[in-house]
Amino acid sequence: MTEQVTEAEYRSRLMDGMAAAVAEKGYAETTIADIVRLARVSKRTFYQHFASKEECLLALYTAATDQLIEVIRRAIEGAHDMHSRVRCAHRAYLQRIKEHPLLMRTLFIEILAAGSRGLQVRRAANQRFADLLRATGADQQYDSPQKRHITPALAMAIVGGINELILQAMESNQIERLLEIEEPATALLEAVLARPIADD
């Protein structure tokens, strides 16, 4: 029997090829030739799945978001109280960024240059992080009913705030300082979770 490679597998291979190329030499230097070589497919196969390098970036962005959400979800499952959940989630997230600095730089920074479709996939990703945050915040309500529910807008503000700290470290090429973000990011989230209900 010959090896059966489904279309979905080709697509996934191409995104892995893109990620490997970007991790190696950055997005700007990455060529479609690099991607197909690392993916062990033909250029023709590339163009059957993606119209351009940017299109492949957008797909990779979405796939990488899926993985990050999964990493965070698993980190949260292992922790029992809210405080350690927040810490575990941040650590898992930041550890992943530290492990793949060039790839993450692409996903955080270069996506901003990808026009309105770049903004669209970024917005969808932020929405998923905000939803995950709210789901976690909602659990918290059962522990201590006086704690306020996180509204969708507040959850998005927290996601934006943490992203800003990550961008700040990345823009200054201080990827090694990323773990320093844990403290302010945790403080931000915990301040919101602990805020009084008086002004509801």
Added chain:
Amino acid sequence: MTEQVTEAEYRSRLMDGMAAAVAEKGYAETTIADIVRLARVSKRTFYQHFASKEECLLALYTAATDQLIEVIRRAIEGAHDMHSRVRCAHRAYLQRIKEHPLLMRTLFIEILAAGSRGLQVRRAANQRFADLLRATGADQQYDSPQKRHITPALAMAIVGGINELILQAMESNQIERLLEIEEPATALLEAVLARPIADD
């Protein structure tokens, strides 16, 4: 005596021309011909001050930040307690965005596509907003010494969080919903200002 126009005035006129053109037709549609017509200067003068349309955008971005910082500083001066300061600052800021939606869209969104120099001016602007926030937070300490000082990282996270809410409204072309941001933005800031000092 003939009219003396200094180089600084030409530069300022060109940025006003750029702002007017962008407010009228958006950044993508704006041409250098539009800018010089509205600025009442020659194309030659444009190129004496800016190498390109993008260069002029970067300068406008910085000038618009100066104005926004000034608007917010004045709004804060008129308010006496922290709560009304925060509200006045947000209202002044959001009002300005509502008055110049296309211009502000350019400054919030198109700057992201302006490569590393775009990120640089954006980072400098965010730093100024974060510094202003900290200066205001420091005043607060005198009112109630048990309130925690806002660290530089937390101030940047708040700026990023509020920006995210503005971006969300702008990306969905819901500029009319911008004033709805006031509540979550204020809640975010007040939660951080009011957080307990126990875990210092």
